[in-house]
Amino acid sequence: MPEGPEIRRVADRLGKVLVDVPLTQVWFAFPELESMAGRLVNSRVTTVDCWGKALLITFADGHVLYSHNQLYGVWRVHRRGRSPTTGRVLRARLVAGDHTASLYSASDISLWTADTLRQQPFLARLGPDLLTHDVTAEDIVARLSEPRFAGRGLGGLLLDQGFYAGIGNYLRSEILFYAGLAPRKRPKALSEAQREKLADCILTTVQQAYREAGVTNRPTWRKRLQREGKRRSQWRFAVFNRDNQPCHACGDLILRETIASRRLYRCPTCQPE
Incomplete structure (x- = not known):
């Protein structure tokens, strides 16, 4: 979808x-x-x-x-x-x-x-739209600290359209990978630096997906795959849909998990529990 x-x-x-x-x-x-x-x-x-x-x-x-x-x-x-x-x-x-x-x-x-x-x-029931309502990283950090959101696991929270509207399943996996966070982490357990990084990753990943028609992989990683003749589905994402394939950053194998009844992909080394 x-x-x-x-x-x-x-x-x-x-x-x-x-x-x-x-x-x-x-x-x-x-x-x-x-x-x-x-x-x-x-x-x-x-x-x-x-x-x-x-x-x-x-x-x-x-x-x-x-x-x-x-x-x-x-x-x-x-x-x-x-x-x-x-x-x-x-x-x-x-x-x-x-x-x-x-x-x-x-x-x-x-x-x-x-x-x-x-x-x-x-x-x-919707929260602000990340591409329509001029949301800033500071807005996201503040929202992460609100009691109704702070105690929830990030894997479920990011899919909650009442938190921010527009994040779906592929964006959730990509955002958490770039933020270096496991899906069961809670905002209240994060340091200020981690919340700021997460907020930045939410904005930059969504904005990149908008600019590049759903592509969220980093240019250096995807260009290597493109040179190898890989299909778009193989170079589009950093972790999503890449279970049992090597992480672009560290080489460990990507895991597939079920979080909030939806499939999620993460690197166990870059996103430790």
Whole structure:
């Protein structure tokens, strides 16, 4: 399932074709939304943002279209009049200028206003988005020290979207590896230097995944693998999906564990228990 960086990239693609371009069609498959289509087509899109795995399209009249892809939903950008070949079911369509943004197979779609958006049940449970809400390393250090988070194991905490929105399973393994921390460590047991390093790794790893379309491995490590002719799946990550393979940093074999009911990968030497 896409994580925060992938959803942020989708939001950016949609924004390039929709923002401040006159709308010529707004269509929804759901009757409760279709009644608003005529009003929205007379407005315009002002921003396209994401919050965790939710995508938010804001219109000039104050309405916000909320969508969550869940397992099967996907936004596609294509030329007007040239729908992509797909077996997915069309749920929403916005046409602006020469481009169309089509939402397929998602079932969680609703309209809100800027004033009521925080009442949306999914968004109401989320912490700040690491790529949308201008989060700093200092913000993360402070949040790690809050009583509701400080006593929890990092392996579970990083997946909690109420802590920060946008971290999923591959990012969790990569962040903890770069921070040199085992997943059962708790924020309250870390030194100040360790909390600061973890905060920095959270930001830099998520930002790299955004810039490089999901790649989190260090350039020096992945370039060696690329020269050897390895596939993208083999050089994309530092530890994720690399169980029983040598750690790029120390050579020890990567372990696969189950933490918070999800698979996690770590180096036992670089991330000692």
